[in-house]
Amino acid sequence: MLKFENVSKVFDGGFQAVKSVSFDIPTGEFLVLIGPSGSGKSTTMKMINRMEPHTSGKITINGKDTNSYNASELRRNIGYVIQQIGLFPHYTIEKNIAIVPQLKGWNDKEIKARVNELLELVGLDPEIYATRYPKELSGGQQQRIGIARALAADPDVILMDEPFSALDPLTREQLQNEFLSLHKKLKKTIVFVTHDMDEALKMGDRIAIMKDGKLLQLDTPEKLLHEPAHGFVEEFIGKHRIIQNPELMPVIDIMSESVYTALPQWSPEKALSFIRQRKITNLIVVDDDNILVGIVSAHDLIKKLDDIKIIEEIMVSREPFLYDTSTAKDAIIMMNEAPYGILPVIDKTQKLVGVVTRGSLLSAMSSQWTETGDIQ
Ligand SMILES: Nc1ncnc2c1ncn2[C@@H]1O[C@H](COP(=O)(O)OP(=O)(O)OP(=O)(O)O)[C@@H](O)[C@H]1O
Ligand SMILES: [Mg+2]
Numbered sequence: 001m002l003k004f005e006n007v008s009k010v011f012d013g014g015f016q017a018v019k020s021v022s023f024d025i026p027t028g029e030f031l032v033l034i035g036p037s038g039s040g041k042s043t044t045m046k047m048i049n050r051m052e053p054h055t056s057g058k059i060t061i062n063g064k065d066t067n068s069y070n071a072s073e074l075r076r077n078i079g080y081v082i083q084q085i086g087l088f089p090h091y092t093i094e095k096n097i098a099i100v101p102q103l104k105g106w107n108d109k110e111i112k113a114r115v116n117e118l119l120e121l122v123g124l125d126p127e128i129y130a131t132r133y134p135k136e137l138s139g140g141q142q143q144r145i146g147i148a149r150a151l152a153a154d155p156d157v158i159l160m161d162e163p164f165s166a167l168d169p170l171t172r173e174q175l176q177n178e179f180l181s182l183h184k185k186l187k188k189t190i191v192f193v194t195h196d197m198d199e200a201l202k203m204g205d206r207i208a209i210m211k212d213g214k215l216l217q218l219d220t221p222e223k224l225l226h227e228p229a230h231g232f233v234e235e236f237i238g239k240h241r242i243i244q245n246p247e248l249m250p251v252i253d254i255m256s257e258s259v260y261t262a263l264p265q266w267s268p269e270k271a272l273s274f275i276r277q278r279k280i281t282n283l284i285v286v287d288d289d290n291i292l293v294g295i296v297s298a299h300d301l302i303k304k305l306d307d308i309k310i311i312e313e314i315m316v317s318r319e320p321f322l323y324d325t326s327t328a329k330d331a332i333i334m335m336n337e338a339p340y341g342i343l344p345v346i347d348k349t350q351k352l353v354g355v356v357t358r359g360s361l362l363s364a365m366s367s368q369w370t371e372t373g374d375i376q
Contacts, residue, residue, distance in 0.1 A: 001027040001189050002048065002157060007057035009043050009213075017043045019213040020057065027156070028187040031218075032200040035210035035236075041193045044210070045159050048191065049078040061157065076100050079150030079158035079188075083166050086146070087134040093119075093145055094130040100153040118148040120302055123178065140171035147179065151186070160192045164199070170279070176203060177281045180358075181297055181340050197237065201225075201362045209233050221362055222332055246328035246365055254328055254364035255345045255354035261286045264293055264312035271311045272301050282340045284352060285315050291350045294318045297340055321346055324353050328364060331356050 002025040009018040018040040025031050033041045046052040047059060050071050059066045066074060087096050097118055098111045106114070119126040122144040134142055143163060150158050164172045180203060183190060194200055200207050201221045208218040209232075217229040228234035262271050262283040271283055275298045285294045294315035304314050320334045321344045334343055341358040 001025055001029075001062060002191070003058075003060045004044075005058045005060075007044075007047060007054050007059055009040070009047060009052060010055045017213050018047070018054075021210075021213075021215045022057075023208060023215060023218050025189055025191070027189055030183055030190045030192065030203060030205045032204035032207045033191065033193045033210060034195060034197065034200045034207060037195065039210040040213040041195075041210055042161055045161055045191055045193055048157070048159060049075045049080065051075070076103055076153060077155050077157075079152075079155040081143075081146045081150045081158065081160040081163045083162040087142060087149075089134050092131050092133060093137070096134065096145060097149045097152050099149065104153055114152060115148075118151055121151070121182065121299065122148045123298070123302060124148075138171075140167055140175060143167060143171075143175060147182075151188075155188070157189045157191070160190065162193055162195070165194065165196065172199075174279050174281075177341075178298075179203075181281050181299055184339055184341070185299065198359075198363070202359045209236060211236075222365070225362070225365055246332055249328035249364065251322050251326040251328060251331055251345055251356060252324050252354070254331070254360055255356045256360060257354045259284050259344075259352060259355050261290075261352065262296065262311060263287070264315060265310045268301055268305050268308055268311055268314075271296060272298070272305065275301065282342055283311075284342075284344050284355060285311065285318075286352050290352055292318045292321060292344050292346050292352045295340060295342070295344070318344065322356065323348065328361060331361050332365075335361060 004021050004023050006020045006022055007018060008016065008020050010016045021044060033044060035041055043052055047054045050066060094115050097115045101111045101114055115130060116126040119129055124141060124144060129137070137145065146163065164175050167175065176199065192203060204221060206218055206220050207224055209216045211232055217224065217233050224233065224237060228237060260278055260280055260283055262274065262285050264285050264287065275283060281298050283296045284292065285296055287293055294317060296311050296315050300314045301311070308314055316339060320337045322331055322334060324345055324347050331343060335341070335358055343356045344352055345354045345356060347353050
């Protein structure tokens, strides 16, 4: 879908920031670019929407050379989220989100409907927030608006340059989770820059490690942990991360036993307030005997709030799930099928005993992170 062929960038002073980088991202993939400061991550990303023109090589989107597009047209079709958010302070939230749809000539009614839909999608009530100004929102809320704005004109590709790094750890984790479930739903192709390895392992379908303008390895998180292709990659992932063998790791050792559950007959309002209080993104649904019946996501809940009476109506299948006799290897395989990045674990009587999340799985596979997991 998005293809780099021997792409290089030499800045005016002669400095080569990106050196013959090639990769191919399929539609809907979440690709994370990670590497030390100055390794060329942002430059690589900016070449996609031509904020930085590339010096040589070829970049194509759906087979079409990006150089053959009109530059502003290209940018309008690629969402872009940055760390400093970049909301216009004198525009209301509604106007901020509407910028690209307006440029694209949508009518007022279409724009209004889209703004409301997006605010709900990112978990903010349009009645309350549409007419506020950016400074009247918290950092996390502003970042949500940044995401809504990037999604506004329904682009196929979204570029995100350290979008969550300025947030406090709790808000960051919450937004990471929400964005992951949003991604599962919207299936956008995403290029996401970070320098936080934990974030990369959690978010990426695949991770590209850059150093000195070169792409050293591009693989799934599991493959990177198990088969680092380059000494630097191993070092970067963490010298002291002892890689465990997932086949020998019982799932009950890595699951979390404290699970927030709901009953199928709960009202959507009750479920939503429960979710909001606990800042979680999904609820595992069990019956009166604690037997697993399904999962409800916060996003579906917000979307369908007025259309349903009980949450069972929007509950998704309990599959895939794990038995308490499974191993971490089973969890790795199943995780690819898990719509919300969460796998319930049940015993042989079908009762819920815990959950495994993608993050907990990956951190269990590697031992304690060196010091902070942060490389700058
Ligand atoms: N306009 C420019 N002119 C010259 N050199 C530049 C320019 N922009 C970036 N560079 C250099 O290119 C290299 C790569 O920069 P880039 O911003 O892509 O790094 P990065 O990997 O995103 O780093 P960070 O993690 O600090 O954001 C750096 O050495 C930087 O100094
Ligand atoms: Mg950067």
